[in-house]
Amino acid sequence: MNAVARHRVVIADDEPLARERLRTLLAVHDDFEIVAECEDGVQAVEAITATRPDLLFLDIRMPGLDGLEVVDAFESDHDDGAAHRPVVVFVTAHDEYAARAFDASAADYLRKPFDRARFERALGRARERIGKPDAGSIAPELRTFLETLRRERGYPVRFLVRGAKGLYFVRTADIDWVDAQGNYVRLHAGGRAHLLRDTMKGFEEKLDPAAFVRVNRSVIVNIDHIAQAETHTHGEYEIALRDGVRVTSSRAFGARLHELLG
Amino acid sequence: MATATQADPLRRGYGPLWWLAAFAVWTLLAAMSITQSALFLAYRGQPIAWGPLVGVRLVDWYTCALFLPGLVWLARRYPLERAHWRAHGLIQLAATTVFVIGKYALLLPIERHFAPALGATLTGLLAANALTELMIFWAVIGVLHAIEFYRRFQEREHAALQLEAALADARFETLTSQLRPHFLFNTLNGVIALMRRDIDAAERMVTELADLLSASLRALPSQEIALSEELALLERYISIMQVRFGSRLTIERAIAPGVSAALLPAFLFQPLVENALEHGIARRPGPGRVVISAERVGDALRLSVSDNGPGVTSSALPETAAGIAHGVGLENTRQRLAHLYGRAQRLTLASVAGDGARTVVELPYHETRAG
Numbered sequence: 001m002n003a004v005a006r007h008r009v010v011i012a013d014d015e016p017l018a019r020e021r022l023r024t025l026l027a028v029h030d031d032f033e034i035v036a037e038c039e040d041g042v043q044a045v046e047a048i049t050a051t052r053p054d055l056l057f058l059d060i061r062m063p064g065l066d067g068l069e070v071v072d073a074f075e076s077d078h079d080d081g082a083a084h085r086p087v088v089v090f091v092t093a094h095d096e097y098a099a100r101a102f103d104a105s106a107a108d109y110l111r112k113p114f115d116r117a118r119f120e121r122a123l124g125r126a127r128e129r130i131g132k133p134d135a136g137s138i139a140p141e142l143r144t145f146l147e148t149l150r151r152e153r154g155y156p157v158r159f160l161v162r163g164a165k166g167l168y169f170v171r172t173a174d175i176d177w178v179d180a181q182g183n184y185v186r187l188h189a190g191g192r193a194h195l196l197r198d199t200m201k202g203f204e205e206k207l208d209p210a211a212f213v214r215v216n217r218s219v220i221v222n223i224d225h226i227a228q229a230e231t232h233t234h235g236e237y238e239i240a241l242r243d244g245v246r247v248t249s250s251r252a253f254g255a256r257l258h259e260l261l262g
Numbered sequence: 263m264a265t266a267t268q269a270d271p272l273r274r275g276y277g278p279l280w281w282l283a284a285f286a287v288w289t290l291l292a293a294m295s296i297t298q299s300a301l302f303l304a305y306r307g308q309p310i311a312w313g314p315l316v317g318v319r320l321v322d323w324y325t326c327a328l329f330l331p332g333l334v335w336l337a338r339r340y341p342l343e344r345a346h347w348r349a350h351g352l353i354q355l356a357a358t359t360v361f362v363i364g365k366y367a368l369l370l371p372i373e374r375h376f377a378p379a380l381g382a383t384l385t386g387l388l389a390a391n392a393l394t395e396l397m398i399f400w401a402v403i404g405v406l407h408a409i410e411f412y413r414r415f416q417e418r419e420h421a422a423l424q425l426e427a428a429l430a431d432a433r434f435e436t437l438t439s440q441l442r443p444h445f446l447f448n449t450l451n452g453v454i455a456l457m458r459r460d461i462d463a464a465e466r467m468v469t470e471l472a473d474l475l476s477a478s479l480r481a482l483p484s485q486e487i488a489l490s491e492e493l494a495l496l497e498r499y500i501s502i503m504q505v506r507f508g509s510r511l512t513i514e515r516a517i518a519p520g521v522s523a524a525l526l527p528a529f530l531f532q533p534l535v536e537n538a539l540e541h542g543i544a545r546r547p548g549p550g551r552v553v554i555s556a557e558r559v560g561d562a563l564r565l566s567v568s569d570n571g572p573g574v575t576s577s578a579l580p581e582t583a584a585g586i587a588h589g590v591g592l593e594n595t596r597q598r599l600a601h602l603y604g605r606a607q608r609l610t611l612a613s614v615a616g617d618g619a620r621t622v623v624e625l626p627y628h629e630t631r632a633g
Contacts, residue, residue: 015452016507016508016509017451017508094443
């Protein structure tokens with residue numbers, strides 16, 4: 001066995017026993033090496049950045065950031081292409097109908113509890129994908145399923161942002177407004193701007209519609225942070241935010257605002 | 263802070279349709295009385311003066327009908343229950359007597375106006391009719407009591423059915439929470455992991471899981487169980503979570519001495535703890551702490567579960583997603599408490615942003631089963 005060719009593995013699960021289970025099953029494989037074990041989503045993102053693993057066993061439901069948020073965080077970190085993204089095997093105790101459908105087709109999804117045979121199948125498939133151009137890609141059906149799971153959990157209370165000095169959080173309640181910036185959205189909170197890789201539509205869906213409203217094609221505002229709203233012309237509003245920024249709502253998006261402002 | 267509100271058991275009033283029906287019955291009675299008089303006159307071969315006959319009878323019956331709302335009020339306000347049928351009966355006797363006098367005081371000016379020749383006086387009218395009229399009032403009030411009695415019976419049955427449904431829900435909810443894939447599969451996954459290095463611990467975990475499933479499958483003979491029994495069940499659940507989360511999870515118990523015999527609704531505590539773990543610990547990185555307490559405060563048993571999770575983070579507490587998520591698991595508990603203890607209970611969810619949430623339940627302290 002060539003020690004140089006060992007694949008680097010990160011395990012992220014908030015239950016020690018679940019990590020132990022994966023560690024035990026991996027122990028017999030000399031071509032895999034565990035480089036980090038993490039017990040929450042933030043640790044996972046940090047470990048991925050620090051260790052650049054080839055394979056990631058990722059629990060979907062974790063404190064801090066869930067599995068999908070972890071994937072989103074490192075996706076936005078690798079604009080240079082998917083080559084550096086690890087292969088992801090989601091591990092979860094969710095047993096929705098959709099999840100069962102994956103058991104047959106996708107080995108990148110392990111439902112707890114699993115036996116050695118299922119683990120080997122998933123590992124074998126992961127091994128084949130490591131180093132391939134699409135290694136880090138996630139099947140669209142799986143992504144849809146994961147997003148459904150996340151919605152059931154409620155809206156995120158914070159977003160992970162990658163700054164020059166490392167990772168940090170922006171609390172959802174602190175966001176004043178959001179605008180589009182190319183492939184990114186810019187979160188404005190307390191006079192500072194934070195870049196996050198997402199689309200306006202994608203980001204809007206992560207926000208609680210009771211707290212945030214999209215006022216035009218490229219701006220979402222925090223309802224609680226509106227200082228004043230004036231009727232501009234028919235169906236349009238001139239909105240002054242707490243931080244002094246003024247935005248004009250477009251007619252197309254004004255209906256929700258009109259509803260809120262009465 | 264959300265406080266449980268409890269609606270009074272619905273005492274339905276009498277709707278417009280009921281009053282319309284009562285008016286129809288009254289008119290029917292008047293019509294019967296008119297027919298009776300007409301038959302008598304016909305038998306005697308006397309001419310029937312339809313106008314005055316109908317007029318007099320209708321006035322007689324409708325002046326009587328004016329007191330129907332009063333009779334309804336009496337029947338509802340002073341039901342003839344075993345405990346106070348004497349007092350209530352006397353009140354109704356007195357009230358109906360007053361009503362009879364009132365009725366003839368009303369009738370007197372009408373009679374004088376239309377038949378001045380009769381020279382009617384109140385005393386005269388009362389002497390001629392008071393006792394018959396009193397009997398009519400009693401007959402009516404008797405019917406009203408029967409209606410009220412039937413309605414109360416129906417309401418009680420309705421409330422009992424509702425309580426039964428809430429209990430069934432609670433049982434189902436506990437069952438499904440134990441069978442909840444996430445709990446069950448994670449626990450089984452933990453067992454598999456344990457099997458490789460600690461067979462005894464794996465055995466314990468399977469046994470505890472079986473105990474929990476058995477307890478939630480078992481039909482509960484009564485609605486309430488002793489706190490000690492409830493806590494014993496809770497310990498199985500805690501033990502499993504403790505093995506799964508290891509040092510990440512600390513559970514503290516603050517059970518006051520001398521409250522173990524207190525009765526509480528079965529499976530009341532566990533959803534509160536699950537809620538704290540689900541929303542408090544499973545979403546918070548780093549170590550989590552849950553404190554479970556039970557104590558007697560005056561006439562109340564106070565149970566509380568607090569966690570050091572993220573709490574409910576927005577100022578608009580109940581409206582936020584987190585607030586709703588936190589509250590949903592408690593809705594059934596809220597309903598059960600309201601059904602069992604009416605207004606004598608309280609369920610509050612207090613939260614400090616970033617400093618966890620605390621659920622407090624208060625219910626009447628009792629050690630012997632109520633009703």
